[in-house]
Amino acid sequence: MPVAVDDTEPKFAEYAHPERLVSTSWLAEHLGEPGLVVVESDEDVLLYETGHIPGAVKIDWHLDLNDPLVRDYVDGEGFARLLGSRGISRDTTIVLYGDRSNWWAAYALWVFSLFGHPDVRLLDGGREKWVAEGRELTISSPDVAPVPYPVVPREDGAIRAFKEDVLEHLGNPLVDIRSPQEYTGERTHMPDYPEEGALRGGHIPTARNVPWARAVAEDASFRPRAELEGIYGDGGDGSGLGLGADDSIITYCRIGERSSHTWFVLTHLLGIPDVRNYDGSWTEWGNAVRVPIVKGAEPGLAPVR
Amino acid sequence: MTDAALPDALVAIREDFLALDVRDRLQLLLEFSNELPEVPERFAARPELLEPVPECQAPIAFITEIETSDGEPRVHFHASAPPGAPTSRGFASILAQGLDGLTPDQVVAIPADYPLTLGLAEAVSPLRLRGMTALLTRAKRQVAERLAS
Numbered sequence: 001m002p003v004a005v006d007d008t009e010p011k012f013a014e015y016a017h018p019e020r021l022v023s024t025s026w027l028a029e030h031l032g033e034p035g036l037v038v039v040e041s042d043e044d045v046l047l048y049e050t051g052h053i054p055g056a057v058k059i060d061w062h063l064d065l066n067d068p069l070v071r072d073y074v075d076g077e078g079f080a081r082l083l084g085s086r087g088i089s090r091d092t093t094i095v096l097y098g099d100r101s102n103w104w105a106a107y108a109l110w111v112f113s114l115f116g117h118p119d120v121r122l123l124d125g126g127r128e129k130w131v132a133e134g135r136e137l138t139i140s141s142p143d144v145a146p147v148p149y150p151v152v153p154r155e156d157g158a159i160r161a162f163k164e165d166v167l168e169h170l171g172n173p174l175v176d177i178r179s180p181q182e183y184t185g186e187r188t189h190m191p192d193y194p195e196e197g198a199l200r201g202g203h204i205p206t207a208r209n210v211p212w213a214r215a216v217a218e219d220a221s222f223r224p225r226a227e228l229e230g231i232y233g234d235g236g237d238g239s240g241l242g243l244g245a246d247d248s249i250i251t252y253c254r255i256g257e258r259s260s261h262t263w264f265v266l267t268h269l270l271g272i273p274d275v276r277n278y279d280g281s282w283t284e285w286g287n288a289v290r291v292p293i294v295k296g297a298e299p300g301l302a303p304v305r
Numbered sequence: 306m307t308d309a310a311l312p313d314a315l316v317a318i319r320e321d322f323l324a325l326d327v328r329d330r331l332q333l334l335l336e337f338s339n340e341l342p343e344v345p346e347r348f349a350a351r352p353e354l355l356e357p358v359p360e361c362q363a364p365i366a367f368i369t370e371i372e373t374s375d376g377e378p379r380v381h382f383h384a385s386a387p388p389g390a391p392t393s394r395g396f397a398s399i400l401a402q403g404l405d406g407l408t409p410d411q412v413v414a415i416p417a418d419y420p421l422t423l424g425l426a427e428a429v430s431p432l433r434l435r436g437m438t439a440l441l442t443r444a445k446r447q448v449a450e451r452l453a454s
Contacts, residue, residue, distance in 0.1 A: 043362060044362070044363065044392050044393075045429045046335050047389070050338075062433065
């Protein structure tokens with residue numbers, strides 16, 4: 001039986017795809033409902049063990065979604081094993097949440113979308129908002145009965161971009177989600193983050209810099225649509241990026257996690273149909289031989305082909 | 306594995322981890338995380354004295370001290386990391402327990418690959434373990450500098 005859409009939040013109704021979000025109060029009321037599985041996906045691999053939403057299962061990006069050998073995601077069989085082991089079937093409604101304003105939850109949602117899981121939603125505000133509201137957490141592991149999940153081939157084409165796609169794309173909108181210092185090339189990694197070793201600092205030519213956090217309010221929930229349009233659309237006065245429904249857009253960051261968050265905003269909240277996330281991101285582009293980069297605060301020009 | 310120089314406390318911690326399956330290793334790391342002592346007041350009031358560890362994903366900082374007791378110099382290791390970063394706290398707590406009371410020479414001689422031998426790569430991922438390796442490397446360097454000065 002399908003789980004109802006959260007229609008309790010006026011803010012959601014303004015988004016292009018309100019069915020992709022649930023509020024903390026909606027989730028609190030629907031916990032335990034048949035057909036609903038809550039999944040926590042965090043940056044800190046131990047956070048789930050310190051306390052999680054009752055009944056929630058854990059999926060870790062490093063350990064569960066990546067192929068251990070090739071820099072790629074699990075294949076259809078691996079994905080089927082993973083989701084089935086968490087009690088998720090193809091018709092399950094999945095609600096994802098996590099730390100850091102849902103970075104990793106948005107990343108997981110994007111990976112789940114590569115396999116076309118039909119109903120996968122984000123908890124608006126993520127773990128931070130749930131905790132800040134003093135809602136229930138538990139350390140007890142849920143009783144999960146494994147279920148069959150079909151082997152569905154991963155479809156990378158529509159929402160995932162590879163390096164070659166980005167080269168082909170130059171001249172169309174690119175959104176660089178990293179910090180301004182990473183964008184200009186002052187530094188090649190995020191402040192306070194592991195050095196993942198890029199040989200060159202800078203950005204992909206023509207990319208515009210909008211750090212992911214601009215889409216998020218202080219309580220870690222998404223900003224209302226009008227504010228998002230101001231940032232990514234025309235801003236009413238031309239101050240935004242000027243992106244619209246007819247644009248073909250690629251987002252990127254360092255390893256593709258923060259840009260999944262912006263991919264979610266552009267795709268599901270603003271309803272732009274053609275948005276791809278370049279998960280190779282700067283750890284690939286900043287090390288690749290003979291790809292063009294631009295240093296400094298200006299987007300720069302696309303190379304002449 | 307280069308074991309010759311490994312002090313008993315670090316050997317014991319490793320044996321505890323390796324005796325467990327992967328899921329329980331995470332639980333043990335969580336226990337370490339909960340046991341991380343508060344930074345002593347004299348450092349808590351002056352966080353600038355602590356050395357940051359940018360290789361860790363969470364804001365974590367540490368300081369080593371060398372104190373002489375019974376005529377023998379002894380190392381103490383203090384670290385601070387927020388409660389919302391249990392993995393980094395766990396790493397720091399392992400070193401706080403494993404390094405405390407060692408002589409500076411013993412600390413300097415700890416094999417740099419010690420964090421990789423705890424069986425945690427499958428439990429937390431190799432990338433996250435880099436934070437602990439960096440923490441150990443920096444602690445060893447700091448102790449070596451104190452010895453030299």
